[in-house]
Amino acid sequence: MYKYDEYDQQMVDTRVAEFRDQVSRRLSGELTEDQFRPLRLQNGLYLQLHAYMLRVAVPYGTLSSAQMKVLGDIADKYDRGYGHFTTRQNIQYNWIKLEETPDLLAELASVEMHAIQTSGNCIRNISSDQFAGAAADEIIDPRPYAELLRQWSSFHPEFLTLPRKFKIAVIASDTDRAAMRLHDIGIKMVRNAEGEIGAQFYVGGGMGRTPMIAPMIRDFVPLDQLITYSEACLRVYNRYGRRDNKYKARIKILVHELGKDEYTRQVEEEFAHLLTQPIEPPLAELERIKTHFADPAFEAGLSDELDLSDPDFALWVGRNTQAHKQPGYVVATVSLKPVGGIPGDASADQIRLMAQLAKDYSFDELRVTHAQNIVFPHVKKADLYTVWKALEQADLATANLDTVGDIIACPGLDYCSLANARSIPVAQKISERFGSAERQAELGELKLKISGCINACGHHHAGHIGILGVDRKGVENYQLLLGGCEGADTSLGTITGPGFNEDGIVDAVEKATNFYLEKREDGERFLDTYRRIGMAPFKEAIYG
Amino acid sequence: MGDVRISGRPTLQRKAAPAVAAACFAEGSNAATVRVEPGEDARALLPQLEQIERIEISFPVWTDGRGYSSARILREAGFEGDIVAVGDIAPDMIGHLQRCGFDAFDANKPIDPETVKATLERWDNVYQATVVDGRQAIWAKRHPA
Structure with missing residues (x-):
């Protein structure tokens, strides 16, 4: 994985010093809270319902075991013993004291980590495929391109006060495991007819209150123009994205209002101009970065045999592991979704244990997934x-990956100052209702996602089953959506009808899954059956 | 409050005449000082750049970042006169202004000169080539020509 050189280290160290200065100006009263807010947000520090929350960046979801260990230690030292892994492959701490954040950031910097641009109206942490570098189906490891973009987007002076936040994802396989087309910019690395690698650009996707699937605006950007093309996309957005209404300020609205063709035309015009400016790093820089992502020293000639005589182990292997590109190895996912648990939470001890296991058995590497789980990418x-x-x-061996128990949920009204409803208790109740392994196995792949407000941090639009918490005259109410999907065949869910209370929504989910079991044909997942028969019969089963 | 210089370039002109709005300027003007608001297209000035000595780029609120793009566009087009950020200038944005080609700022509220100095001196290195700030990007230092 990527290792900092003296320059990268100096950048994060300088940032710690700068933020320490900003915090001291706030504590002394030199900065008002209004003046401080945009500054702290650019460093991932939110003021939530009960305390400050700090979001730490995990670039493209990749961590070393030393980094993971420090994340566990920070949970003990600065939080209440827990960390919360997020849908942007980051980690959040919910009980942070403002005056302690500079020291916390200094500890992060000691293991090449930071919280730079994990919030605010700037280019956020860049996400990627959690199986990058291990997946059998990728054409190339997407992470070097994500790292190149990380450096370009860090402290970019033109793009730190954009109309709104800006999220980029980079993938390199047909199976989209990163919800690429639901990002402001989704980049898919592809090979053209001449066999050259380049980047396909999808711009203007997103969730939130106006969910949109990003259209492709260019099918091939050569590698020596990647930064220049990205800069053109951003400049058009910075100049013309709406700033009159924060709910219409994301790039998806600009692309939608201009139309894909007009936005593309403006980007191409800016791109043609920027090509005359020497802003593109040389390919040698990409090559330098790539050397950091070379395969670990896999052993050759290993057997693919596995002893599955322990039935619990066999269940977990069947559910939580994926094919590895190297014979004799496997990709294993640790579910952070125990029955009745809080999705994405891990205790300090659990975090340190995963760090140790990665050190001993996964070439020192872990990944965070957008579904809030942890991956050991290379296990013999x-x-x-x-x-x-x-x-x-x-308590980390729950065998429920991609099943109804593997719920994505935002922190909701238990922590978040934007939320209208609680997400965690609903996730816990559904997880308990469908808790038995037999039941989860029977239902197969079923992605259930819960957001506590229309900002959609819990990705409810992209769930096979989505749940959206709203405030209805002061009472929490939950809407049910069906048919969303974040994969290569991205689709947005549709609301079934009137909402439910907390227990009612759990019953409604069960009615939908029972109806699916009744109607499914051979090999159909919940999503397939829904797509085949449509909303009307499901609606009748749920409300009838 | 008056200009505070942040670039190493020599001052070309003292602030003499009031600025003419870019919208009016495009309709025909011989003014040497022009004001660009966030919603205005800096490229509209390109045909007449030679007669302009000073361009003021307005920041009604510092969190509106359109002015950074305006400044870079003007510099990329070869504008040699002064570019001045005017309005709600926050201390923490001064370094970004300099990197995007601003020569000076004229802030609504005074900023302690020590803060200005510290902000400008904080970053020894930068990740991007903005071309207009005369700084070498980290990638260029990693791969000397």
């Missing part, structure tokens, strides 16, 4: 049982 099949046993003892 011969070690898998040992890894699973250790996870089981720490």
